Amino acid sequence: MKFTKYHALGNDYIVVNPADVSGALTIEQIKVLCDRHYGFGADGVLFGPLKSDAGDFALHIFNPDGSEAEKSGNGLRIFCRYLWDQQWVSGEKFTVETKGGMVSAVVHAAGKSVSVAMGKVRFTHEHDGEPGIATKTVVIDQQVVMFYPANVGNPHCVVLVDEPTPEIAKKFGPIIERDAQFKHRTNVQFLKVVDRNNIQIEIWERGAGYTLASGSSSTAAAAVAYALGVCDAQIAVHMPGGVIDIALDNQFFATMKGPVCKIGEGHLSAEAVDC
Secondary structure, three states, rough: EEEEEEEEOEEEEEEHHHHHOOOOOOOHHHHHHHHOOOOOOOOOOOEEEEOOOOOOEEEEOOOOOOOEEOOOOOHHHHHHHHHHHHHOOOOOOOOEEOOEEEEEEEHHHHOOEEEEEEEOOOOOOOOOOOOOOOOEEEEEEEEEEEEEEEEEOOEEEEEEEOOOHHEEEEEEHHHOOOOOOOOOOOOOEEEEEOOOOOEEEEEEEEOOEEEEEOOHHHHHHHHHHOOOOOOOEEEEEEOOOOOEEEEEOOOOOOEEEEEEEEEEEEEEHHHHHHH
């Protein structure tokens, strides 16, 4: 199986073209591709381009555990770079259909930067209704932790902290991700507001674990900061992997812009899946 690997601020994905696979990807193939000891290592697999009746391209996004994600900001930027490298898109706007909705994108700087219109951020995990932003709670070791739900086509919980650290994300992230109130689990961001135009986050990603950077997490955290009135509409989101820029309008439609880097190409041996 042929694949191409990219990273977006240290968040790495493997792109598999359906034309290079006989049928759909199996969970075993996804797990091996993503495994950093028995495979090539990645935070997820992008399976596309697929045919879309509504847009220019369609994409399936898979977590390292084989589960399918609705949307990934970094994954989308990487997929757009792949399309650019294959010369299937130019510098004009195009659309990509995901399980979490349609997005539009533009590739800049000879493929090294991509902007994605992520859609409207809703402050709920439900598919219907759009209530205003509100705090909710989760109980961890008899301690009540407050969070703000957000939905960017995939679910997020944003927790305000004095100082986000990898240790906090790794300790509380997996517990919050799998709390019983989240039917489909959730992504978790630990947020510190730096000033009106800058925030800092640490990320625990559903199905992937601790993550250096995330586009959808950046979008969710920035939208929460904007909705709370502690930040303006242009926000730089600082993560261990680097910075993503988020722009929001007054209806909470978000545009994400960030870098992409190609790592290389390879082939997965059939033997690797059987070992």
